[in-house]
Amino acid sequence: MGPPENTFDIPLHRCADLVIKSDTPKGRGVFATKNIPAKTIIDTCPALVLGREENTKHIEHTSLYHYTYNWPIIDAAGNRKAAQAVIFGLGSMFNHSTLDQNVGWERDTSRLTITYRALRDICAGEELCISYGSRLTFKDADCPPPPSPEEEMEQLSRIGLD
Numbered sequence: 552m553g554p555p556e557n558t559f560d561i562p563l564h565r566c567a568d569l570v571i572k573s574d575t576p577k578g579r580g581v582f583a584t585k586n587i588p589a590k591t592i593i594d595t596c597p598a599l600v601l602g603r604e605e606n607t608k609h610i611e612h613t614s615l616y617h618y619t620y621n622w623p624i625i626d627a628a629g630n631r632k633a634a635q636a637v638i639f640g641l642g643s644m645f646n647h648s649t650l651d652q653n654v655g656w657e658r659d660t661s662r663l664t665i666t667y668r669a670l671r672d673i674c675a676g677e678e679l680c681i682s683y684g685s686r687l688t689f690k691d692a693d694c695p696p697p698p699s700p701e702e703e704m705e706q707l708s709r710i711g712l713d
């Protein structure tokens with residue numbers, strides 16, 4: 552029998568069948584090394600909630616800005632506000648997919664953690680992607696670049712009526 556579990560203890564779960572690849576079109580990313588069944592907990596990561604000024608005066612001007620998550624807080628007056636949080640561990644390594652996210656995440660605002668879970672069966676070799684929402688601060692590597700004016704003319708010239 553192990554030591555008694557303290558009610559303040561936060562159980563951690565990390566799926567072992569993962570690797571970080573560093574040479575992808577999205578930079579570093581998390582990939583499955585084995586098939587991962589739907590609903591598997593991928594990781595539980597601790598969050599550091601940033602103060603408003605700390606974020607706007609400092610963090611937003613650093614590369615950490617690209618790693619922060621929205622985090623809901625209740626201010627001293629009891630109003631709901633949106634803050635930012637840094638997520639430690641794998642949570643900061645998941646890239647975004649607009650159309651094919653295979654990982655969902657859930658915040659626990661009292662324990663200051665995020666738990667990531669497989670949304671569907673994930674095959675060995677697949678990248679694990681979450682959704683960052685609709686306002687991206689970078690060019691989505693999944694979207695092909697728009698055609699050049701010449702390519703567009705060429706495409707249009709092929710759409711002819713008989």
Ligand SMILES: C[S@@+](CC[C@H](N)C(=O)[O-])C[C@H]1O[C@@H](n2cnc3c(N)ncnc32)[C@H](O)[C@@H]1O
Pocket residue numbers: 576577578579580617618643644645646647648689690691692693
């Ligand atoms: C939270 S980090 C993810 C880990 C990051 N790829 C790295 O190498 O550290 C977010 C950054 O990853 C990159 N990224 C994530 N999803 C992307 C996508 N769909 N297309 C292009 N770049 C992406 C962007 O540079 C973004 O600012």
